[in-house]
Amino acid sequence: MSSKKNISLFNKKILIQALKESFYKINPLQLIKNPVIFIVAIGAMLTTVIVLTGLLHGNYSSFNLQIAIWLWFTVLFANFSEAVAEGRGKAQADSLRKNRTQTQARKRQGNKEVLVYATDLKKGDVVYCTAGDIIPSDGEVIEGIASVDESAITGESAPVIRESGGDRSAVTGGTKVISDSILIRITSEPGDTFIDRMIALVESAKRQKTPNEIALSILLSGLSIVFLLAVVTLPAFFGYNLNASGQPSSQNLSLPVLIALLVCLIPTTIGGLLSAIGISGMDRLLQRNVIATSGRAIEAAGDVDVLLLDKTGTITLGNRMATDFIPAEGISIEELADAAQLSSLSDETPEGRSIVVLAKEKFNLRGRDVHQLNALFIPFTAQTRMSGVDIGSGQDSIHQIRKGSADAIRSFVQNNNGFYPQKVQDVVADISRQGGTPLVVAADNKVLGVICLKDIVKGGIKQRFAELRKMGIRTIMITGDNSLTAAAIAAEAGVDDFMAEAKPEDKLRRIREEQANGHLVGMIGDGTNDAPALAQADIGIAMNTGTQAAREAGNMVDLDSNPTKLIEVVEVGKQLLMTRGALTTFSIANDVAKYFAIIPAIAIVLYAGKNGAGPLSLLNVMNLGSPQSAILSAVIFNAVIIVLLIPLALKGVQYRPVSATSALTRNLLIYGLGGIIAPFFGIKIIDLLINLVS
């Protein structure tokens, strides 16, 4: 993850823009998308009208005015939260498309070349890009090879190779060709590139609600209806009791008081923050350099319970490394290391280099000048299946040092009339069984020993898998290795299952099997032959270095092309759902305290004794100053809590990789119990302040 993309929560520019936006968003057409806040706006409007007509008739009510003001603030605060989230998301997205807007492209028309604006390019157009050009839109290289600087989107400064055919043919709009030239076929319509789609996901006006958001909105609307009824029927109940206690019906509840009660009861906190939570979820993905093509995808990420992980790059470092020298009988380990190092000095393969490194680390053997030794490097060929050096000058004094597969060295030694010891054969078998690759070293007719090459499992990955297991996510390692090797690495890395000698169609089959058993599967891939599996998986993350086919098939693109990203994406998805649940619980739990503030305040007149306080004032457990201040405090608390929770909505609740039960216990204590208790204190404090001021 590139840190440059972390935007401070208190970025001034975004906040000022968001403040303006909060007022624009009072537009009813926008508000109606959020039923809870829409109800608040209607209430605010009605209260304002009541205040104004009151003024016209000469009876000014400061209480009603304050209620009206705070109701408007509630609407503004909700708008503000959405605007801040939007602003942050846009800032991320803008940094991605900065370069693109004014780009001109050399479009091929027949044999001619015409200059057009990047925004005018259509799917299927072919453009020519040469060194120094900015690639105008997402596309696929159809001819040529070039190095491309993708730092604009990935933050990685090293250029990458893009060539026609093969698995590295996709290019992204906004990146820059730095050498050679290529022909690109544009693969997306204007305004429909990955980045455009991403931007649409963080702009509330264009944003589609995700399935879980829709379900939650239904819940919030339903609760609002319940409370609307509880409030609408209240004057009837109240009127009955006024009548019964012989009080005039003019003492019945006023509309502003009823509206205040309604607004306090409906779930304004979660209602106000819901879209901010959704947008900031996308934003957190962007921070990790992952572009999602739909909001649905990020939710599904939270549900994924099976991860298909490629061994190479995800679980292991990618190349086999020498880990051990095992000398043959009668040979010292130094002798073996020396020979192994000599044979590998000119070997530029990662395996060869790792042997040199191991020799240096273990026996402090430094690099030697190959020319001084008069050494002739013998490279690896498919026929000999060995590599090595010939040292020395003159026909007789030449030493032949070779390393290679056990079979190849056996025939080499036997051809030199040497003896291939059984003990070495045992060591070779042993290493194979443990998932390593044995390389046997020989000098002329003598077997010196075995070098053990191993896949190195990434540091900390075992811990990561254990965490995933706790969260109920199963990991499956995919590898082309034989099952012996695969089993050994799987055990070392701590994955739950593995698929050895896996072909792309095996992946697809496995995904279908898992899905048929009710699992949701996530995978990451790059090649064209991964595309069917990426499309079939519930979460398919395509690497940005991959082919266009893969990028189209998946529902996310990882700009860093880092296979471990899959795990982070799952975490972002879970955190998003948790934040929604936590704030919904908090919002509903808040209502208990609000009832205890408002009901005694409004019912104080019923069956009032000589002191003017009716029996229900006993429910005033917070001992609030006056009925007016009680109602006002509840309304103010209700508005202010939205602002206070914006940082939480944007950052998400604290996420820990633990089991469902412990996550639930923790969140329940904080947001459930806390949600019941906190407003009692909050309302009391606001009430004290109000009574202090007046």
Add this chain to the structure above:
Amino acid sequence: MTILELIQVILFFALLIGLTPILGNFLYKVFIARKHFLYPALGWLERLTYKAGGINPDEESNWRTYAFGLLLFNFIGFLFLFVMQLLQSHLPLNPAHVRDVSWHSAFNTAVSFMTNTNWQGYSGETTMSYLVQMIGLTVQNFVSAATGIAVLLALIRGLTRKTTEQLGNFWVDLTRSTIYVLLPLAILFSIVLTGQGVIQNFHSYQTVQTLTGKTQEIPMGPAASQIAIKQLGTNGGGFFNANSAHPFENPTPFSNFLEMFAILLIPASLTFTYGKMTGSVRHGWTIFTAMFILLLAGLCVSLYAEYHGNPIFGNHALMEGKETRFGITNSILWSTSTTAASNGSVNAMHDSLSPLAGMVAMVNLMLGEVIFGGVGAGLYGMVIFIILTVFIAGLMVGRTPEYLGKKIEAFEVQMTLIAILLPSIVILVFTAWASVSAPGLASLNNNGPHGFSEILYAFGSAAGNNGSAFAGLNANTVFYNLALGTAMLIGRFGVILPVMAVAGSLARKKSTPVSSGTFRTDNWLFIALLIGIILIVGGLTFFPALALGPIIEHLLLMNGITF
């Protein structure tokens, strides 16, 4: 409260916990059509029923067809009962020569018995002929309970089946639960009750000379057979007006104990059956525990309120309106059970409960009768609350909420809310209407908050399909007969239809296997959550109404003011 009473309460609950798995296991065998000990004896009756009705028991249907069958069956039952009441003076078995029932009372009663509410705006001995009581009311007592079980079974199939439309066969579910469960239990129970002295005859009413020399007419009738099912099927409609406070319905302490116990028996056992059918007996016990805690809490509050006295009576138990044969503890244990379990029979007048004990009864009604609740109905109502709980809290584990492996999505949430909203709307809107309109207020016998409680209770009882009355309210008027009838219809089918829709939608889904990332629904945390959601959602909806009824009455009582 005496030690003896305490022992009786403990025995009551111990027996409930002990019999739950035994009867629950038997129900399980009946519902999944496994061989059980009653099959050889009654199998012929089941087969005969299918033959007579032209039913293919192997044919299953989707939720719409299932629900349509249910509605059709209930509608025919309603029509039959409605017409029979209107014509009863022309029909046989009417030794007391009662007249035809008024159209609005007949409507109310027909709806009431069809919906398993058994609200009685009439008084049995002066209104209904033996024929109507037996063929009309008692039959509905059986089939309305069986209807509740059928809905529950469809819901269970929705939860356990994968990617299918089929939810079973309504007629088979109805037949099996009637023949193997309700009939045998009711027959057994009515024999025991007759042994205790509950009357069962076709005599005409007896005129006797009392000790004070006056003449009194004593009603007779086939009571025991109706009382057995009225208790077992969570119906509650008494043979006589005084219900189980009447010595012919409830003659001895033993019959009182059994009748109380019968209220909770089947609803409690169904939690075990549910657990077993959904593959987690532990989950069944979890639901049982949540219900049990709510029941116990209500009982404790009520007992405290009754025994604690008030400034007017001093520190004496409130005996006014209670049956002296049974005493306070038995009256309260009954009132709590009958309102929790959607039964509605009474052995004391709820109008005479202390305000807080009255409130507990009202809360039981308003929560939608999910504390054990009606036969079948209580459990599917509870599942509605479970789905709501799972949805709200389930998000907090970081996954799309799921219940028993089925994802809870927009459609389920929508249906769940409708099922919770409709009865609540009915209670609030009708109560508001009645408390400000002339026909609503004209029926009141008490004023002040107590009068308000009477109205609130009546609509709570109707919408919750409970059927018990706070009394003190003359409900046999056109206004109340129609309003309460409507409330009962919405309270019943406004829940059944959304539940069926949920069942249909869940059956179509795949099932996610359980892992450590799954939201657990079988531990103490879930029990606490479920209770919390029920109380908060129910409480928030009705707190203002309760504050202006029983709560304010209680506070006024503490100041020595009564109504």
